[in-house]
Amino acid sequence: MSGGGGPSPIVIGLLVLLAIGAAIGIYVAVKRHKYVKAxxxxxxxxxxxxxxxxxxxxxxxxxxxxxxxxxxxxxxxxxxxxxxxxxxxxxxxxxxxxxxxxxxxxxxxxxxxxxxxxxxxxxxxxxxxxxxxxxxxxxxxxxxxxxxxxxxxxxxxxxxxxxxxxxxxxxxxxxxxxxxxxxxxxxxxxxxxxxxxxxxxxxxxxxxxxxNPPEMRLGFYHRPSWYYLASDDGLLSVVEHTGGGMNHHTSDVVHGEFFTGSWFVGFVHHWQTQRTETYTDSNGNTQTRTVTQNHSEVIHEVTLPFGSPDLQVTNDSRWGRLFNGPSIDFELAAFNDAYDVRSSVPKFAHDVLHPRQIEYLMATGTMPFSIANGKVRTQPREHTPEAIAFELDVLAGFFARWPAFVWQDLGVPEPPLTLTPDGQIQVLDR
Structure with a gap:
């Protein structure tokens, strides 16, 4: 115990630290003021x-x-x-x-x-x-x-x-x-x-x-139609997403053109849910508390300028076959083992997933995707510009390999994407 009734060493130490902190703060503020003034x-x-x-x-x-x-x-x-x-x-x-x-x-x-x-x-x-x-x-x-x-x-x-x-x-x-x-x-x-x-x-x-003058927006290198928004919550009123919960918002939004008349969007959807849980406190009493959980999902979607029958190409899943019915089988066993394919029009699935198409999708290692109501939804591996570019490249090759008679059956006189003789994708220039 210290004598004389003076302040303890701990109090003195705290006062010294506060004084040093104040001095540093004043020094930084003065230096900042001089910098801005200059x-x-x-x-x-x-x-x-x-x-x-x-x-x-x-x-x-x-x-x-x-x-x-x-x-x-x-x-x-x-x-x-x-x-x-x-x-x-x-x-x-x-x-x-x-x-x-x-x-x-x-x-x-x-x-x-x-x-x-x-x-x-x-x-x-x-x-x-x-x-x-x-x-x-x-x-x-x-x-x-x-x-x-x-x-x-x-x-x-x-x-x-x-x-x-x-x-x-x-x-x-x-x-x-x-x-x-x-x-x-x-x-x-x-x-x-x-x-x-x-x-x-x-x-x-x-x-x-x-x-041409640059677009006055946040663009992407060598991708002139793409642009970036830190958030665009209006998308949640037009793009299908997980409902329920609260505080729904978006982040890292990418918009851009896929091909003429077709646009894509990619973003992360965030939301929260709450639940009440019961626990026992240190005194043995039962208490309740509200727990907030954060959730997110990546959404990549392409809007098509034409309609078509639905098509789902998903990863092979025993549970998927149990709840969604059997998958359509194709000639290549490796494709059947890797993916489940479903469509309300099986002939359409066979028309667009012909042997050369299947070879292409297997070679690229396609991500799962679905076509419904004039939109393509992918199951993204991650949300990055590189992942979006990969998905769009795969889909471009997929549509470019649709037979001419499929486009005619859909009422599309000129395919928006075709393959050149050397295998390059050619986009219809309207």
Whole structure:
């Protein structure tokens, strides 16, 4: 026991910790205030919590991939040479700070990275080397050459001072890795503005390569019809889903075109249920409590522009045969062992699941799916852009292998999907 009636060592320790915490908090707040003031003193706008829509229209990685699309620390302004810019942290880039500058017109994709720099996920048909050992990736070699003729000099000058990680993304020049310090950022932006200015001033040379303007939404790399929404709860009024429970909502929604007149949607449906359970407390008394359970299901659905008999291709299941009736058998035993097939019109099932079709589905390892009421529902293995792409590719091959007489019987004069002589899928261009 301590004497003198003074505060105990524990109290003193707690007071010291509180004082240290307060001092750290004040230091962080003052530093943050100075940072924001330095940004705004330059005439720039600062938003500590920007909406994801600041990345609308950007699809070249780190944009346009996956569902990790958070943004932070948004700065908008104009360089000392008069070039507009925005800078923000982007979650899919590992929270790296990305600069975007307009270049005057939408142009083909080009990615230029210096030594040690990469843009994960970029797929390019043409590769080349930059002076000094960097990598140049492009979709159109003629444009890539024209771009280097215009911007190669200022880009090399920028790369001599800073790590080069640059891309032409629609009508924007993007550069990953901007510094946060306002003084360093200002010099960085001035150097990058030289590249943007060179492209902006070369309109006549680059005009032959002009592209369609990018859609101002969160898109997907190399999938122009796809777009992303963090949530779209209105889907629950039009898409069949598990009912009951409460707090129904959606997440990671992907919309897009399957083929002409056909659209797909993929999302995760979340909801909660509650139950009351009885338990015995520590005193031996019986008590009740409410337990809330969280549930989710992945929904991938395609809307078709034509009607057809129903068809279900599910994984082979003894319980399925018990409750849903026998499966339709086909010539290939391995297919019968792997899948159960049902249809209210067995002839239709045999017409579309002919031997070459079955060989195709077995080779691709098709996911289970069903056709009913003008919609296709798959049983997704997971909810990712890659899983959606796989499912759509399998279904495209499936419909492209329907015989011509099936389409005629359905009243479809021209099949929306067909196979070319070399086995490629051809989409009807209306």
């Amino acid at each position: 940004i705004r003193d330059r005439g720039w706008h600062f938003d500590s919590n920007p909406p994801i829509e600041v990345a609308n229209g950007l699809v070249v990685p780190p944009f346009g991939i996956g569902f990790r699309r958070g943004t932070d620390e948004h700065v908008v302004g104009r360089t000392r040479s008069g070039v507009d810019f925005q800078v923000f942290e982007y979650q899919a880039a590992g929270d790296a700070r990305v600069v975007c500058m307009p270049i005057g017109m939408p142009l083909p994709e080009v990615v230029a990275t210096g030594p040690g720099q990469t843009r994960m996920g970029v797929v390019a048909e043409h590769r080349g080397m930059l002076p000094g050992g960097g990598l140049l990736l492009g979709a159109d070699p003629a444009f890539t050459d024209a771009f280097m003729n215009v911007a190669g000099g200022p880009m090399s000058a920028f790369g001599a001072r800073y790590p080069l990680n640059l891309a032409v993304d629609g009508d924007q020049l993007t550069q990953v890795g901007a510094p946060k310090d306002p003084d360093e950022l200002e010099a960085y932006l001035d150097a990058l503005a030289e590249v943007a200015t060179a492209v902006q001033g070369a309109g006549s040379q680059l005009e032959p390569f002009r592209q």
